Amino acid sequence: MSPSCPCGSGALLAECCGRYHTGAPAPCAERLMRSRYSAYVLGLTDYVVQTTLPAQRSALDRDSIAAWSASSTWLGLDVEASEVMGGVPEHAFVTFVARWHDGATEHAHRERSAFVQSGGRWYFLDPTVPMKASRNDPCPCGSGSKFKKCCSAYL
Template identity: 40%
Template structure:
């Protein structure tokens, strides 16, 4: 039996979906993300898995809300990373499109350019522009 694929959709060198345990799983379990794209992918996986605690922990304290309340009826359907770029040694942007289906069955997409910062070797989500 094969391991479940990671919700973020990252592929291995043979274009096969990476298992959660070899992709976002370690980051959600506390390992530092190697770059801003990996953190963004792990946050998408946290949305897909309903992991509100991880979303808060990976959000920079300067912009972190007091709480995150996810709608358990929302289903996250796929992620496409459009662009990942460093803006300096400790700042980066990731543009992505995430597809979802709301509890009422309505399909939607979130297109965002997110900003990230690295502090003490860990990446954090700061904010983003939805477009």
Template identity: 40%
Template sequence: MLTSQTTQQRCPCGSEKSFAFCCEPYIEGQKPAPTAEQLMRSRYTAFALGAIDYLIDTTVPEKRELIDRAIVAEQIQFTTWTGLTILNKEAGSKEDTQGVVEFEAAFETEDDQCILHERSSFYAKNGQWYYADGEVNVRSVA
């Protein structure tokens, strides 16, 4: 569960809004993310804050069984996410059923500083956006 201190802080997704008025309502299940970009931002925030259930719940149902909760938890424990940059987006609005978001996410581990570059595909069904898959490239910047 997230603390009140967390909700007062600026959202990790880089929107410049407070967490309470940005990704928190999505992560806490109060409402679905309205666009593919907002889902992607909230999933980045979920990685940063360790909200594993949200990451699983927002993955397309047919791919959820492929997610190993223990591996995700370990990755979250040893990774500090330090920044998100949206590079491009295609469709993914409230009216769409598909969308693509290309982004870079900076992160640090004990041994390295890296940039994850991803072109993610999203699908909407009944007003709920889901992460489907992505083309991922990770490079060291240290």
């Protein structure tokens, strides 16, 4: 029997975030965000990287992601809001609080994360990773729009 999903949905892992971890596309930004939290809990560093906008992946520190994931005791996730902004490509925000213990201190991190849908998949827009595009360049999400009119507006 599959364990409960770490994302807090109350569903079994295999019926919830587990299907996204094994390749099914998340149907919305909130499901992607929940599956990313679950990936941190489960130590699925590759999934965290693969669900970040492809143009930002090379700048991610895989070792740091893996170390933080492994050294933390994950205490829960609370989703406060999910806003679909629409547009082409579709963008969304998910506001959440993630809680964890690092061996010394309990932490709570509140964030309003941005997401974009590209090629039928949702991706996290990481605000800590600069995009290599100027305002008038094509957007790195592949939309064909200028960066300033697309993902730049959500970072």
